[in-house]
Amino acid sequence: MSKVVARIGMSLDGYITGPDAGAEHPLGIGGERIHNWVYGLRAFREMLGQKGGTEGQDNDVVAEWVARSGAVVMGHGMFISGEVPWGDEPPFHMPVYVVTHHPRETVVKEGGTSFHFVTEGPEHALALAREAAGEKGVSLAGGANLIQQFVRAGLLDELLLHVVPVLACAGTRLFDNLGTDQIEWEKVSVIDSPEVTHIHLRALKQAAG
Amino acid sequence: MSKVVARIGMSLDGYITGPDAGAEHPLGIGGERIHNWVYGLRAFREMLGQKGGTEGQDNDVVAEWVARSGAVVMGHGMFISGEVPWGDEPPFHMPVYVVTHHPRETVVKEGGTSFHFVTEGPEHALALAREAAGEKGVSLAGGANLIQQFVRAGLLDELLLHVVPVLACAGTRLFDNLGTDQIEWEKVSVIDSPEVTHIHLRALKQAAG
Numbered sequence: 248m249s250k251v252v253a254r255i256g257m258s259l260d261g262y263i264t265g266p267d268a269g270a271e272h273p274l275g276i277g278g279e280r281i282h283n284w285v286y287g288l289r290a291f292r293e294m295l296g297q298k299g300g301t302e303g304q305d306n307d308v309v310a311e312w313v314a315r316s317g318a319v320v321m322g323h324g325m326f327i328s329g330e331v332p333w334g335d336e337p338p339f340h341m342p343v344y345v346v347t348h349h350p351r352e353t354v355v356k357e358g359g360t361s362f363h364f365v366t367e368g369p370e371h372a373l374a375l376a377r378e379a380a381g382e383k384g385v386s387l388a389g390g391a392n393l394i395q396q397f398v399r400a401g402l403l404d405e406l407l408l409h410v411v412p413v414l415a416c417a418g419t420r421l422f423d424n425l426g427t428d429q430i431e432w433e434k435v436s437v438i439d440s441p442e443v444t445h446i447h448l449r450a451l452k453q454a455a456g
Numbered sequence: 457m458s459k460v461v462a463r464i465g466m467s468l469d470g471y472i473t474g475p476d477a478g479a480e481h482p483l484g485i486g487g488e489r490i491h492n493w494v495y496g497l498r499a500f501r502e503m504l505g506q507k508g509g510t511e512g513q514d515n516d517v518v519a520e521w522v523a524r525s526g527a528v529v530m531g532h533g534m535f536i537s538g539e540v541p542w543g544d545e546p547p548f549h550m551p552v553y554v555v556t557h558h559p560r561e562t563v564v565k566e567g568g569t570s571f572h573f574v575t576e577g578p579e580h581a582l583a584l585a586r587e588a589a590g591e592k593g594v595s596l597a598g599g600a601n602l603i604q605q606f607v608r609a610g611l612l613d614e615l616l617l618h619v620v621p622v623l624a625c626a627g628t629r630l631f632d633n634l635g636t637d638q639i640e641w642e643k644v645s646v647i648d649s650p651e652v653t654h655i656h657l658r659a660l661k662q663a664a665g
Contacts, residue, residue: 259617259641259657260631261470280638398623408468412657414607414631414639422469422623429489430623432468437653439646444655448468448621 249377251320253387253394254312254407256282256443261422262415263391273328275418281411284442285309294338296358308438308445312407316341317383318376320369322393323347326362336360339388342379344372346393369396391419399425401452406432408446458586460529462596462603463521463616465491465652470631471624472600482537484627490620493651494518503547505567517647517654521616525550526592527585529578531602532556535571545569548597551588553581555602578605600628608634610661615641617655 257263258281265275274282285291289300290310300306319339326345329337333356337343340359351364365372376385387397397403408421432448439445466472467490474484483491494500498509499519509515528548535554538546542565546552549568560573574581585594596606606612617630641657648654 258638259655260629260634266636277638410655412641412643414634414641416631416634416638417636420469422625425469425623425625427475427626429467429486429625432621432623434621434648434650434653437646437648439643439648441643444643444646444653446468446619446653 249317249380249382250315250384250404251373251387251397251402252312252315252384252405252407253389253397253403254309254409255389255394255421256285256409256411257421258411258413258415260414260416261420262418263389263421265415265418268328268390268419269324270328270331273332277415278418280413281415284409284411284440294340296336296338303440304438305440305443305445308407315384316386317380319343319386319388320372320376320393321345321388322390323349324392325388325390342376343388344376344379346372369393370400370402373402391421391423394421395424398422398430401450404450405435406448406450408448410444410446411442412444458526458589458591459524459593459613460582460596460606460611461521461524461593461614461616462598462606462612463518463618464598464603464630465494465618465620466630467620467622467624469623469625470629471627472598472630474624474627477537477599477628478533479537479540482541486624487627489622490624493618493620493649503549505545505547512649513647514649514652514654517616524593525595526589528552528595528597529581529585529602530554530597531599532558533601534597534599551585552597553585553588555581578602579609579611582611600630600632603630604633607631607639610659613659614644615657615659617657619653619655620651621653 265278268275287301288306290306292300336358337360342361344363346369354362431451435447474487477484496510497515499515501509545567546569551570553572555578563571640660644656
């Protein structure tokens with residue numbers, strides 16, 4: 248069955264956006280600082296339909312991860328704040344299943360991205376994404392709330408954190424609202440670059456209790 | 457002038473203790489999980505006056521760090537929760553300056569540890585610790601609240617985070633109450649072991665503004 252994987256940039260203090268994230272500031276105020284290491288990479292520019300870019304270790308990490316996935320699951324909030332900036336050719340280039348309470352017709356964009364609006368909950372969105380992904384993995388894009396739901400439900404198999412050496416001090420924390428029980432991960436690898444530390448984790452499946 | 461350094465174990469989600477930390481549970485409920493990688497190390501056992509222990513990379517990191525410091529600054533809460541468990545020969549083996557509102561005579565323990573109670577604030581405690589440390593550094597022991605005060609005031613020069621691959625989900629977060637401005641760090645090194653990832657950071661001194 249498809250692995251469910253998420254990769255996300257995070258500050259030292261656990262923030263993935265700055266404050267006031269939303270349609271006006273998709274990454275929150277100042278949130279670019281958490282993600283700017285990725286913008287110049289060849290693999291990232293390619294997702295945006297741009298040529299050129301930096302190669303090397305960080306690019307390899309991102310390129311390898313992007314190639315793993317065949318479908319995306321995304322929360323309503325992330326879709327709403329991204330829809331306009333992503334434009335006619337969004338950077339996904341695969342089917343995207345948006346978990347939402349708002350039914351809407353499927354939107355087919357250029358470059359292979361289609362947005363499918365799923366009102367039957369995250370697990371149903373995941374089932375559809377698995378079917379679309381085939382042999383590949385399902386990428387959990389965010390936002391924080393949806394990732395938290397997946398972690399709590401034991402549905403996230405792997406997590407790649409890109410930790411940047413800044414204290415954001417405010418914004419949206421990735422790890423919040425996770426209940427009270429500790430959740431163990433196995434470290435797969437840590438790859439360190441000057442701008443970012445890539446921590447690749449695999450969920451340790453707990454006995455159902 | 458003496459460097460001010462702190463090293464501390466932290467979960468993936470930024471917790472340094474479990475919930476309900478205090479005299480009854482110095483590390484909070486379940487908080488041992490965040491710190492148990494250190495207990496078997498030779499350098500840590502030596503601080504406790506115990507022989508033997510594990511050598512290797514993690515031990516080297518801790519031993520090197522411990523050897524850097526000649527005095528300790530500590531918050532009142534950490535002292536209160538530690539005083540009884542530390543016993544007659546506390547693990548510091550150097551002068552400890554406790555930032556507190558409660559004046560008390562200096563307590564001299566066995567093995568070189570003395571506790572000095574400073575009621576004139578953290579900067580005064582730091583000045584006394586610098587004087588005691590001589591050529592060596594000043595170790596900021598914690599708790600979270602005092603470390604946060606030092607970070608906010610730009611008084612912490614270096615930070616060594618021992619990140620363990622667990623989501624603690626509850627407890628005391630190291631990075632909280634830091635204001636709203638982003639705080640940049642320079643990464644000195646990242647050393648990865650199966651149980652823990654050591655992230656060594658140096659403060660980037662900002663222009664006063």
